[in-house]
Amino acid sequence: MKYPNIINKLSLEQKAMLMSGKNTWETWTFEEEGVPSIFLADGPHGIRKQLGSADHLGLNESIQATAFPTAATLANSWDVDLIERVGEALGREAVELGVNVLLGPGMNIKRNPMGGRNFEYFSEDPILTGELASAMIKGIQSNGIAASPKHYAVNSQELRRMSVDSVVDERTLREIYLQGFEIAVETSQPKFLMTSYNPVNGVYANEHEHLLQDILYGEWGYKGAVVTDWGGSNDHVEGVRQGSHLEMPATGRPGALELVEAVQTGRLDESLLDQRVDELLDVLLQIQIPNPGKDSLEEATKKTHHQIAYQAAQESIVLLKNTNQALPLSGKESVAFIGDFLYEARYQGAGSSTVNPTQLDNLIDLKEQYNFSEVQHTRGYRRDGKEDPGLLNEAIDLSKKVDKVVIFMGLTEISESEGIDRTHIRLEKNQLDLVKAIRSVNEHVVIVLSGGSVVELPFADDVDAIIHSYLSGQAGARAILDILTGRCNPSGKLNETYPLTYSDVPNEKYFPGLELTAEYRDGLYVGYRYYDKVEAPVRYPFGHGLSYTRFAYGGLTVEGHRVQVTVSNTGDLAGSEVVQVYVQKASEYVFRPVKELVAFAKVHLEAGESKVVNLELSKHAFEFFNPQNNQWEVEAGAYDILVGASSRDIRLEETVELEGIDAKGLYHQTQFETYFTGKVKEVSAEDFEALLGRPIPESHWDKKAPLTHNDSISQLYYAKSPIGRLVYKVITALIERSNKKGKPNLNLYFNYNMTFRAIQKMTLGMVNHAMVDDILYIVNGHFFSGVGRLVKNYFLNQKVNKAGESND
Known part of the structure; x- marks a missing residue:
């Protein structure tokens, strides 16, 4: 441990309290013991630090800050230097406003164009996502504070985002949904990382041993802290065990006592809790802001950052x-x-x-x-x-x-x-x-x-x-x-790719997951990986964008992971071109997209000017993830290096021979024909099970079974209690009314998709686990006895909270 002198001064309850927030945005401080507090704030494209009463949805007014273009916009620049400058500006504003952790950038893959939060994410491609996110993280953290890329991982829909299970095969998980995070973690070392609300293959992301222990801390060597999304903690004890440090927002003394009890009963070893506290302290002490934050930005900052x-x-x-x-x-x-x-x-x-x-x-x-x-x-x-x-x-x-x-x-x-x-x-x-x-x-x-x-x-x-x-x-x-x-x-x-119509989208029949699961039957074929594989017509391809001048390409050379190409501005105006490098591999034994982005660079050229552009291919440019060996591998054979102005505007090509494994027998074409052809708009259950390597989990609710902690409020329509069904009708009616007004009601959306357990997680300790049990008892048809239990446990919980206040 790095900080035994601090940890040894802390009581068991104090250590447990550090694993949750103090309120909506701040963590606990124990000044006498040497533990500072930090302030976390939303900020993917601008700081949102609220004035007065705080909430996580942005319902209340916030301090003025620069509203930069959103991630979906910035990603169209393909300019890592520009995005690092935006990150530097974001970090500077965070420091001025007293924010230690900026909750961004958003990194989820835009799997489907109907994803409600796509405007907050960079791309349908993991390489573009990872490189741009890494640049923003570097910029933010250059100010001495922390970025917190999100949402880790496989979080592609808003509907029932707290409960729907993302069912995805290991190869798709690694190559599409984790590769961007891998790039960001390894190249920019974010000091925080936010987990997603959803389960992944049956386990909640914030307590997922494979995602956290095996991959994040193990393979990628992550050294920062992990924070839940707000209300995203499921089993707090298991989250701490697997490497999560901070449950947000506050769950009060009842949340801390969950960890205390786990230690006292032997479910959680105190030495492991000490390790988490030590890891969190290592980050907290690095991101302290020398001067207290203000309630407004400096005028010079406003002017500079607007530019x-x-x-x-x-x-x-x-x-x-x-x-x-x-x-x-x-x-x-x-x-x-x-x-x-x-x-x-x-x-x-x-x-x-x-x-x-x-x-x-x-x-x-x-x-x-x-x-x-x-x-x-x-x-x-x-x-x-x-x-x-x-x-x-x-x-x-x-x-x-x-x-x-x-x-x-x-x-x-x-x-x-x-x-x-x-x-x-x-x-x-x-x-x-x-x-x-x-x-x-x-x-x-x-x-x-x-x-x-x-x-x-x-x-x-x-x-x-x-x-x-x-x-x-x-x-x-x-x-x-x-x-x-x-x-x-x-x-x-x-x-991202612009299809002609939504019916052309490869996963239209699998998106969104409506009840228990979201099945990622489309596998690797997200965006251009699908459209280019099946040669489907599109409105505008991935990487497309015109200029008022013209660019010519020439002089392609390839040496290992290094590509060199000469770009010339043959028009009459100065302009900038984005050089895109793709890799293509024909294979009988490993199904693949027809091409995959592996490098890019933006170059500015005066009229008539030429420049030699050097590009470094991505770490896994020639590799695929072999689920049988649980590692990245190169298949021996010929690889085409394609250089162009979009995924469908290839200007130059070079072929290289690589040594690697003999992949014969890895995938049988007859068993995986759907994935070899890329025609994934109709994937049978048998084909998807072959890809998963296990049976597909149940996707439908059992409407006869009682509602549980991890069911959502949206499921109240089939609650046994008429009170529960009435609540559902009221919420849906209010949502419909707000939609007609043309203004989204974020509070209603959140409540509609919220799980019952999140009632405990989002009420700052006012509701504990036992009270959620009582609420469920009521909606499952036991109104009078449930209300009696709820009232009793309410006063018991109040007593616990007051005892905690007197000890503060």
């Missing part, structure tokens, strides 16, 4: 289409700006990452600073999706009078939020009707999209140009105008 947010937005906007050089706007033509998003931008998502911006640029106000000969504007549609013939007709009339029309549209607030998955990937009908109507009276239409997730774009072939700003943060408006007018040459590339 960084602006630069990040510029680099992240993607030019999807540009027919006949419709963009940039010349300034000579008359232009109409149309769209509700013109007046009120979508610049961030909803949920625990919501930021109170230091300032918010506005397109209407800024357009006067650009050299348009004439710009008129109108709203065109209602944000809530309701039809408004008056607004539509105004837009049509205006469109007849101008040379070009720019329509600002995209996903509304209700479309993407923490706590709820999307129900489709379409834009609102009134927005689509607007595009069609305007296109009928004006041939020159430019679309500016906003939103953090994939959408269907049925009008793509009918308009001249499309730019996608994603959720570009508080300075995004100016960046959008820069791209439209050519002050900035677009350089963003898509971090």
Whole structure:
């Protein structure tokens, strides 16, 4: 142990208390014994430190902070240096506001475009995710505080996120869902890591021996601390045993007494508890902030960081289409700006990452600073999706009078939020009707999209140009105008594939998991790995993005894990290109995607300039995870190194021969035909069981069985008690009402998906385990006796808490 002098001063109860929060955001401090407190705050794209009463959902107002572009936006930059600078700025603001641990970045793989939290995550690809997350972590931690990448692991849906079991085979787990975390842990050494709510293959992530002991601490050599998601602890004792250090938020003295009792009864060895305290202290003492935090940022910080947010937005906007050089706007033509998003931008998502911006640029106000000969504007549609013939007709009339029309549209607030998955990937009908109507009276239409997730774009072939700003943060408006007018040459590339329709998505039939499980039957074939394997048409491929200039590739050389290529700007404007390197291997014995990203680099070139770009391939570039040997291995044979501008725009190719294992007999083509062909839209139970190597677990609730601690509030619709069924009806009615208003109610979403055990975990010690038992007894049909037990245990729990207060 590093800190025996401190640990030996602590009582058993004090050590147990350190394994949980003191309140919603802070940990316990024992000053006389030498234990400092820390403050944790949300912050994937901006600090959310609340004023007054704190809550984990962002319901209450927070201190102003810079709202940077979201992870889904930043990922389109493919620029590790830029993202490290954003991380440095985030860390600087955290220090100024007294935040020791920044809860981010979000790293989950965007398995399906309907994932409600996709706007908070980087990519469908683990290499892009891992490299960008690593850069952000380095930036944050350069300020002496901690980043906490999340959510570890296999967390791909919001529906019943606290209870649904992610059923995934070991190879897919390693190659897709853990590889990004592996890169981040090994290259940036985050000081905290947050576990996910969900079970993985039947075991909750926060107490998962394989994920924590075998992989995180064992194979990757992790040296930091592990924190639960808020309310994400299941068995606190087992979590501590397997390597979790901090259960958040506070569970009060009752939570600490769970560990005390476990030690006293022999379930948990006190020496292991001491080890966890020692490990946590090692992090706490490293991330102390010299000066107490303030309630506001320095004015100089606000100004400097707004500029960084602006630069990040510029680099992240993607030019999807540009027919006949419709963009940039010349300034000579008359232009109409149309769209509700013109007046009120979508610049961030909803949920625990919501930021109170230091300032918010506005397109209407800024357009006067650009050299348009004439710009008129109108709203065109209602944000809530309701039809408004008056607004539509105004837009049509205006469109007849101008040379070009720019329509600002995209996903509304209700479309993407923490706590709820999307129900489709379409834009609102009134927005689509607007595009069609305007296109009928004006041939020159430019679309500016906003939103953090994939959408269907049925009008793509009918308009001249499309730019996608994603959720570009508080300075995004100016960046959008820069791209439209050519002050900035677009350089963003898509971090995810845009399918033609949702029916093309490989896991549409397996997403989301509706009851007990989420089955990852699609295996390795996520995003472009699927579309390119089966040669399915897509709207825009992974890595796609246009420029106002042109780039040529040449001079490819490959030596081991090093690739060198010469990129030239053959156009008339300075610009930046993202060089993407993929590996391809044909094999009779190991099924694979047709190509996989293994390296990338963003390079800036003046007009006519050429540069030699050196790229280092990822650690596992030529490897696959062999579940039989439980290790990464290279299959002997030929590998194609593909270099290009997207997954479907390959410019150069080189073949190398590698030594490795003879994989003959590892996978039999007849048994794994679905996975060899990649046609995973229909995977039989037999095929999935072959991939898992075990029977598929039960996926449906037993509606005749009593509800338990790990069932969710959403299951109250079949509760035996009419009180329970009434609660379900009230919650769902309130959710429906809030949805109609177009504003997500995060508290309701959280409660709907919350497990009964989380009632204990989220109430700061006001409810203990016994009281949850009593609540379950009530909803399972024993109202009067259950209420009597609940009242009795309430007062007993109050007595325990008061005894703890008197000892503080």
